[in-house]
Amino acid sequence: MTKASQGFLGTGPGARNLAFSAVALAVGLGAGVPQLALAQSYSFSNVRVEGNERVDASTVATYADIGRGETVSAARLNDAYQAIVDSGLFESVELVPQGGTLVIKVTEYPTVNRISFEGNSRIKDEDLQRIIQSQSRRVYSPATAEADVAAIIAAYEQSGRIAATVTPKIIERSENRVDLVFEIVEGAVVEIERISFVGNRAYSEGRLRRALGTKQAGILRRVIRSDTFVADRIEFDKQVLRDFYMSRGYVDFQVLSVTPELTRNRDAYLLTYNIREGQKFHFGSVTTSSDLSEIDPDEFMAAAKVSEGDTYTPLAIENTVARMERLAVRKGLNFIRITPRITRNDRDLTLDVEFVVEKGPRVFVERIDIEGNATTLDRVVRRQFRTVEGDPFNPRQIRQTADRLRALGFFANAEVSAREGTSPDQMIVDVNVEEQPTGSLSFGLSYSQIDGAGAALSFSENNFLGRGQYLSFRLDTGTDNATSRFVFVEPAFLGRNVRFRFAATYAQTDSGNYDSEYDTQKIEISPSLEFPISENGRFELRYAVGENTFKNYEGSSSYLQAEAEDPGQTYSKIGYGFTYDTRRSGLDPNSGIVLKFNQDYAGLGGDLEFVETTALAGAQQMVWNEEVTLRAELEGGVLSMLGNSKSRVTERYFLNGKIRGFDGNGLGPRDGADKEALGGNMYAVARFEAEFPLGLPAEYGITGGLFADFGSVWGLDDGGAIDDSFHLRSAVGFSVFWKTPIGPLRFNFSNAVIKEDYDKEQNFDFTVSTKF
Incomplete structure (x- = not known):
């Protein structure tokens, strides 16, 4: 060269x-x-x-x-x-x-006339140009060219092409100039054929594989592209394993070694983790102490949410420290430091924890410097801090701020660090972020047994104009329906921890949808405010105004014919909702609950006056060493019409999608010669499900499930001779879950075991969705 x-x-x-x-x-x-x-x-x-x-x-x-x-x-x-x-x-x-x-x-040395790349298809020329250091109209340097070769090879290795080769060549031109050409042979992608573990006793290899960020492609790697080998990802996965075991009480867990090994044909990797689990520990005694006269240890102890016998997890310690610090702030006590002191008891495998409340150093936040946010406004980053300039400096809050910034999804990377300021008691907080694309435009196809084939066009932007706002528009069309929806969300309304949401919806269904003999149309505009009221609870206030239209009725039901005489009815309603969800933030990683309660009152104008109340309680628990996931949900709703208002099919419940084994509009009160579904003013549903492995290789992405659904919909306004009383329905079945490149598929095989003669069953259904 x-x-x-x-x-x-x-x-x-x-x-x-x-x-x-x-x-x-x-x-x-x-x-x-x-x-x-x-x-x-x-x-x-x-x-x-x-x-x-x-x-x-x-x-x-x-x-x-x-x-x-x-x-x-x-x-x-x-x-x-x-x-x-x-x-x-x-x-x-x-x-x-x-x-x-x-x-x-x-x-x-000659001058570089031009730089070109040959043989590349997986990485574009402009992307390679950003990787290398050599530049046109600069002096040619062999050392720089060799460094460029290493950088290009590293880029291909990051995409799993470890066999890629790059050869730099120069072509001499006149006037002591050369063309620099990088000849590239990309090679094939090297997938991970197998991820195995040595030393695991408490959890199976399948469960540990699900925890890792790296996935295996298995023996079908030439067909199933699951994951490529990236050496830098091993350290991340080692930390994931540590967090997995630590959150389950295994405080002595170690990753002894990770051995990547190429297969004989050098076309796949075999990845082996050699681990040491250790013993599982639980919390022993949990106490609080302090030498400060203004501190009541019992009051701070009440903030702890852990008790003796619970499985030890660092998250419980972290959350308790945060709660005690917030309590100190509410009491007007500054520079309070909570130090957890842990005593290990190997005999009974417990850890005693003493939370010591003491005075910390008097250090303040001098300023917060933000770099790297070319699009995102400074205030979007700053509102992730719980402190401002002049507040006491808290290292734990700085770490939590970095986590919140990464969770926004606006940045590919976010680093938050602190350094000494103009004096030893002043700290400067440095924030360095790397922005990433936050918008998407997608076109999708979908199919379900109920809605048939459909298409969807959607646009969304999670960081609108760099303000941290969410904006989306979606258009869905099906065989007999169409829906368009616009949503705007301001997550920090008026600079507060209040989420403002504005939604506008237009939906219509045509005759033939669920075998109905009428068309419907709905137009609604709904603003709302949502804010936290506890660590896992949120409260929402909302208002909605809209119109429901019921028209073009061609059936034989006198009950529906009477409703069709007044095709369009407007409503104006105000409501509230409460949500409590621990599925992602609970101390027990194997379980979680969700509670929802909503109530709306219509009567502030319009044609309708009613009170609608709905509630849902759900729980999830992983059992048998986290191999089986159990889920249960109870859901119900009541539509109470007031004054002279009467419910119509546009307001009543039909349980579509809420209970399996029945067709769309397949259960509930019926009327007319064709037994047309009327819906009901009340419904109640109980759903139970278990998901478990089927013994197939994990790379197939196939698991199974059993389910049992119970429920009913009933109650009409002036039903007369129509049987609108409560009749229990039940269905049981088997599900197959399949994670595919085009999206998650679910196949339900069901059988209605408790039903009425006029109910319509659906013994099989599946859903598929994809975007491209």
Whole structure:
């Protein structure tokens, strides 16, 4: 790649070591060899540079740094030679003393005319250009070109192409210019064939694989592209394993080694984790103490949510410290530090925890510096802090701020650090973020047994105009229905921890949907405010105004015919909702609950007056070493019409999607010669489900499930001879869950075991959704 040096001295390491000999030979013109070896010092009254075209002679002399008349040794001349070579500007360098003149002969590196890439298809030219350091119209450097080769190969290794090769070549042009070409052979993607564990006793390999960020493709890796091998990801997965075991009480857990091994054909990796689980620990005694007179230990102890016998988890410690710190702030106590002191009891495998409430150092936040946010406004980043300039400095809150910034989804990376400010009691908080795309435009296809085939077009932006706002528009069309929806969300309304949401919806269904004999249309505008009221609870206030239209009825039900006489009815309603959810933030990683309660009152205008109340309670628990997931949900609703208002099919419940085993509009009160579904003003549903592995290789992404659903919908306004009383329905079945490249599929095989004669069953259904 490099042209051969033309001077007496080359530029390679061996040639550089001969610099002294070269100088000695040059000085000894007309003298014998013994006198050359004894020469020790030289003096030059002039320095002449030859062979330079672009680089000024004075620049070369500056690199040599030999002054006029200065006495220099042979070693000093060698240093001058080395300095000129290290400048990276010359292909060859030669120092020739000629009496009182030092002649520096150089051959300049050519200029890069253009840079091109050949053989690449997986990584685009513009992306490769950003990776390399060589640039057009700059001096060509072999060392830089070799570094570019390493950078390109590293980029391919990150995408799993470890066999990629890159060969740099130069094509000589006129006027000492060259074209630099990187010839690339990308090679095939190397998938992970197997991830195995040695030393695991409490949890199976399948459960541990599900915890890792890296996934295996298995023996079907040529068909199922699951994950490529990335060496840098191993450290992340090791930390994931530590967190997994620590959250389950295994405080001595260690990853002893991780061994990646190529298969014999070098087309896949075998990844082996050698781990040591240790013993499972529980909380022993949990106490609080303090030497401060203004602190009541019992009051702070009440903030702890852990008790003796609970499985030990660092998250419980962290949450308790946070609660105690918030309590201190509410009591007006600054610079309070909560220090958990842990005593280990190996005999009974418990950890005693003492939360010591004490005075911390008086350190303040001097300022918060934010860098890297070219689009996102500073205030979006700042509102993730629980402190502002002038507040007491809390290192734990700084760590939590970094987690909240990463959770926003606006940044590819977010780092928060602290350093000393203008004085020892002042700290400067540095925030460095790397932004990433936050918008998406997608087109999707879907199919279900109830709705049939459909298409969807959606646009969403999670960081609208860099303000942290959410904006979306979605259009869904099906065989007999169409829905469009616009949503805008401001997560920090008026600078507070209040979420403002505005939604506008238009939906219509045509005759034939669920075998109905009428069309419906709904238009609604709904603003709302939502804010936290506890660690896991949120409260919502909302208002909605809209119109429900029931038209083009062609059936035989006198009950529905009466409703169709008034096709459009408007409503104006105000409501509230409460949600309590521990599925992601609870101390027990194997379980979680969700509670929802909503109530709306319509009567602030419009044609309808009613009170609607709905509630849901759900729980999830992983059992049998987390191999089986149990889920249960109870749900119900009541629509109470007030005044002269009467419910119509546009307001009543039908349980579509809430109970399996029945067709759309397949259960509930019916009327007319064709037994048309009327819906009901009340419903109640109980759903129970278990998901478990089927013994198939994990790379298939297939699991099974059993379910049992119970429920009913009933109650009409002035039902008359129509049977609108409560009749229990029940269905049981088997599910197959399949994670595929086009999205998650679910197949339900069900059988209605408790039903009415007029109910319509659906023994099989599945859903599929994809975006591209």
